Amino acid sequence: MERDLKIALAEYAPGAEVIRGKFPNTYIYQSVGVYDRYNANPHYHPSGALIECADCQSIMLVDNIEDAPDQCAECGSFLVMALPYVRPPGFTVDCALPNGGGELYERGGRERSGYTIPPRLLVGETSFTTGKPQVPFAPSLYVRVRRGKLFTCNKGPNPDFPGFIICPVCGRALDPDNPGSHRYPASVPPFSGRNIGPRAGDWCSNTTDFRNQVILGHQFVSEVILLGVDLPATMDAPLQQPSGRAAWYSFGVLVANAAAIILQIDPGELKVGVRAVRRGLDHRLHGEVFLYDDGPGGAGYARAIEQNMQVILEKALELGEQCANPDCGGACYHCMFDYRNQALHPLLDRALGAALLRFVLRCQEPSLSSAHMSRSAIPLAEYARTSWQTLPGRVVGDQYFPCILRDQQGLEVGIWVIHPLQARPTGDERQAFLMKHGLRCAVHTTFDLERRPFWVLNHLVTL
Ligand SMILES: [Zn+2]
Ligand SMILES: [Zn+2]
Ligand SMILES: [Zn+2]
Numbered sequence: 001m002e003r004d005l006k007i008a009l010a011e012y013a014p015g016a017e018v019i020r021g022k023f024p025n026t027y028i029y030q031s032v033g034v035y036d037r038y039n040a041n042p043h044y045h046p047s048g049a050l051i052e053c054a055d056c057q058s059i060m061l062v063d064n065i066e067d068a069p070d071q072c073a074e075c076g077s078f079l080v081m082a083l084p085y086v087r088p089p090g091f092t093v094d095c096a097l098p099n100g101g102g103e104l105y106e107r108g109g110r111e112r113s114g115y116t117i118p119p120r121l122l123v124g125e126t127s128f129t130t131g132k133p134q135v136p137f138a139p140s141l142y143v144r145v146r147r148g149k150l151f152t153c154n155k156g157p158n159p160d161f162p163g164f165i166i167c168p169v170c171g172r173a174l175d176p177d178n179p180g181s182h183r184y185p186a187s188v189p190p191f192s193g194r195n196i197g198p199r200a201g202d203w204c205s206n207t208t209d210f211r212n213q214v215i216l217g218h219q220f221v222s223e224v225i226l227l228g229v230d231l232p233a234t235m236d237a238p239l240q241q242p243s244g245r246a247a248w249y250s251f252g253v254l255v256a257n258a259a260a261i262i263l264q265i266d267p268g269e270l271k272v273g274v275r276a277v278r279r280g281l282d283h284r285l286h287g288e289v290f291l292y293d294d295g296p297g298g299a300g301y302a303r304a305i306e307q308n309m310q311v312i313l314e315k316a317l318e319l320g321e322q323c324a325n326p327d328c329g330g331a332c333y334h335c336m337f338d339y340r341n342q343a344l345h346p347l348l349d350r351a352l353g354a355a356l357l358r359f360v361l362r363c364q365e366p367s368l369s370s371a372h373m374s375r376s377a378i379p380l381a382e383y384a385r386t387s388w389q390t391l392p393g394r395v396v397g398d399q400y401f402p403c404i405l406r407d408q409q410g411l412e413v414g415i416w417v418i419h420p421l422q423a424r425p426t427g428d429e430r431q432a433f434l435m436k437h438g439l440r441c442a443v444h445t446t447f448d449l450e451r452r453p454f455w456v457l458n459h460l461v462t463l
Helices: 002-011 242-262 301-307 309-321 339-344 350-362 370-384 427-437 446-451 453-458
Strands: 017-022 025-030 048-053 059-062 080-086 116-121 132-134 138-154 164-166 213-229 270-279 284-293 389-396 399-406 412-418 440-445
Touching: 002 116, 002 138, 002 213, 059 138, 116 270, 138 284, 138 301, 138 309, 138 350, 213 242, 213 301, 213 350, 242 270, 242 284, 242 301, 242 309, 242 339, 242 350, 242 446, 284 301, 301 309, 309 350, 370 389, 370 399, 370 412, 370 446, 370 453, 412 446, 427 440, 440 446, 446 453
Parallel strands: 080 213, 412 440
Antiparallel strands: 017 025, 048 059, 048 080, 116 138, 132 138, 138 213, 164 213, 213 284, 270 284, 389 399, 399 412
C-alpha cells in the first residue's frame, strides 16, 4: 500500500493522464483531485509541513506550519522553506463527466503532472553521533543501522509555484490562475440511503477559500543503514558543490551495487540516498550516505549489509576500479548506470567513488599527476580561446598550473587543478599566493573541468 502511494504520487497527481483498458478499447482519463472514498467527512487541509533547506537540502517535518523553524537544523542556514503537504488518501477523475471524462486513447504520449522526488531521510541521529567506526578495516567509516523516517513528495508541474491548489472541502485541484466555484469531482459516502453524501457534479459549498496550496507528500519508516566518512582536513567533498555530491553518490551507488552482489538480492530493491551532515569545528558540510530497502515490509537488508561490511566494501572498490566497457567514460550502463538512477547519471563517477573507497579501506588520500591535471584542463583551454590568450602550463611556487589564461589587459589567471576529494585552498591561501607570486588562482576540480568546462569558464575565480 505504501509502495503504491509512492508510485501514485507521480502517476495520479491532479492533472496527470492515466491510461486504462476497458475491453475492447483503451481510454485516457485525467486525474482532477484527491479523494477519500471511505470517509463521509473528509477534509483536504495540510497534514503537516515539509521544511526544506535551500542550502543543504536537509528536510524536517512539522505538524503545524506555525511551528516551522526559521533555521536549518543541520547547517544553520536561514534559507528554509515551509511547504504544507497533504497525504493523499487517493485520487479521482471527474466522475460527473460521461465515462469519467475518459476518451478513446489512440496512441501517443500522456501528460504528467510533476514527478516524485526520491525519498529523503529526515534530519536526525547520524552515523557519527550514534554509530561505530569500522575498526580495524575501515577506521574512518562510521556505520549505524536504525529505523529512519523518509519523505517523498510531488511538488507539482510548476517549480515556481510548488504544489497544487486543492479545495479543502471536495479535494478538487483548482486552476491556480483562475480558482473559483466548482463542483464535486466524486461522490462522498454514504453512497445511498437517507444521509447520502454530496454527489459528483454537485456544487461545492466552498466558494471562498482557494488558498490551500499543498504539495502531495508521504512519510514512511524503513530500516536504513547510514554510512559516514570522517574526512581529514586535507580532504573535502562539499555537499554544496556538484563534485562533492558526485563523490558521495558515487560511493553510495558502488556500495549498494556491491551489497546486491554479495547478498544476492535484486539491485532494484536497494535504494541509495545522500543527506547533509555538518562536520567538525569548521562546520564543513559533507554527505552521509543512507541505504534502505524498498521491498514491501522491508527485508532487513540494512543489518545484513552491516554484518558483511568489509567484504561489501572490498567488492565496491573492485566495481569502482574496473568496467567491462572499454569506452566507459567515467560511468556507464555496464558499471553504475541503471534506468532507476537516471536522475543521478550526471553525478555518477566510478573513479571518484573508488577514490573515496580507497581512502576508507586503504587510508590512501587522492592525488593528481601533472599529466592528469593537463588532460583535465584541455576542454577549458579550448573554450577559453575566444576571449583569452591561453599560455602553456608552468610551475609557480610549488604549484603546477596546467593552463594559464591572459586577458586583453594582460591579467593572468592560473588554473589550479585539484582532485574533487582534496581540500580546497581557502580564499586567504589564494590571496597569499597572489601576493607572493603575482598570479591569480582559479581552483577547480577535475570533475568540473571535465564535465562542465563552460561553467568553469564562467566562474573562474569565484570559488
Ligand atoms: Zn541546511
Ligand atoms: Zn470544493
Ligand atoms: Zn562503465
